[in-house]
Amino acid sequence: xxxxxxxxxxxxxxxxxxxxxxxxxxxxxxxxxxxxxxxxxxxxxxxxxxxxxxxxxxxxxxxxxxxxxxxxxxxxxxxxxxxxxxxxxxxxxxxxxxxxxxxxxxxxxxxxxxxxx
Amino acid sequence: xxxxxxxxxxxxxxxxxxxxxxxxxxxxxxxxxxxxxxxxxxxxxxxxxxxxxxxxxxxxxxxxxxxxxxxxxxxxxxxxxxxxxxxxxxxxxxxxxxxxxxxxxxxxxxxxxxxx
Numbered sequence: 001x002x003x004x005x006x007x008x009x010x011x012x013x014x015x016x017x018x019x020x021x022x023x024x025x026x027x028x029x030x031x032x033x034x035x036x037x038x039x040x041x042x043x044x045x046x047x048x049x050x051x052x053x054x055x056x057x058x059x060x061x062x063x064x065x066x067x068x069x070x071x072x073x074x075x076x077x078x079x080x081x082x083x084x085x086x087x088x089x090x091x092x093x094x095x096x097x098x099x100x101x102x103x104x105x106x107x108x109x110x111x112x113x114x115x116x117x
Numbered sequence: 118x119x120x121x122x123x124x125x126x127x128x129x130x131x132x133x134x135x136x137x138x139x140x141x142x143x144x145x146x147x148x149x150x151x152x153x154x155x156x157x158x159x160x161x162x163x164x165x166x167x168x169x170x171x172x173x174x175x176x177x178x179x180x181x182x183x184x185x186x187x188x189x190x191x192x193x194x195x196x197x198x199x200x201x202x203x204x205x206x207x208x209x210x211x212x213x214x215x216x217x218x219x220x221x222x223x224x225x226x227x228x229x230x231x232x233x
Binding site: 041 | 121150152154159160161162163164167169208210214219220221223224225226
């Protein structure tokens with residue numbers, strides 16, 4: 001079974017530029033999560049989707065971050081414009097649908113390491 | 118809001134020995150999940166073990182086991198017969214069972230080094 005796929009693995013940009021990350025969840029996983037992991041810390045949830053609807057985006061800096069999951073499968077996370085403090089690893093995770101009885105465990109992709117200069 | 122605390126930034130153990138990583142959490146909920154994830158240098162978070170709060174029996178997965186003390190809000194991970202491949206960052210995480218509150222709340226992590 002294929003795992004969660006993410007691209008790119010690494011990205012280096014200058015501040016005020018824009019960047020986008022892509023995630024493809026495990027087949028059959030309706031719930032998708034984006035986490036931000038700053039160096040030396042545990043991951044923090046940015047946004048959670050169930051199918052193509054947003055369940056929780058309370059910690060997403062909406063003035064510069066946006067995310068979409070138009071067809072309920074792949075998802076894109078965008079930062080525009082980037083700041084130095086956005087340097088982090090961006091992790092995508094997926095799980096079975098909420099209420100399915102199998103939604104308790106999240107499976108993570110390899111992450112994208114973003115460096116903002 | 119729930120919080121997770123890992124008080125050991127770094128731990129080391131000799132190969133083949135046993136090591137215990139500590140985790141405490143704070144919540145007012147009675148039903149939840151607890152997890153230990155491993156993050157090697159490749160950055161991918163790998164599930165090690167999970168515990169459902171309503172189960173009194175401690176979870177085990179091969180060389181990995183937990184000591185879940187619900188009243189004390191403690192959830193430690195024991196790794197037996199440590200292997201070089203166990204070297205990684207280990208994160209303790211909490212997840213509510215309330216509908217709509219599905220996010221994982223992570224601790225700060227413990228870096229585990231295995232000495233050959």
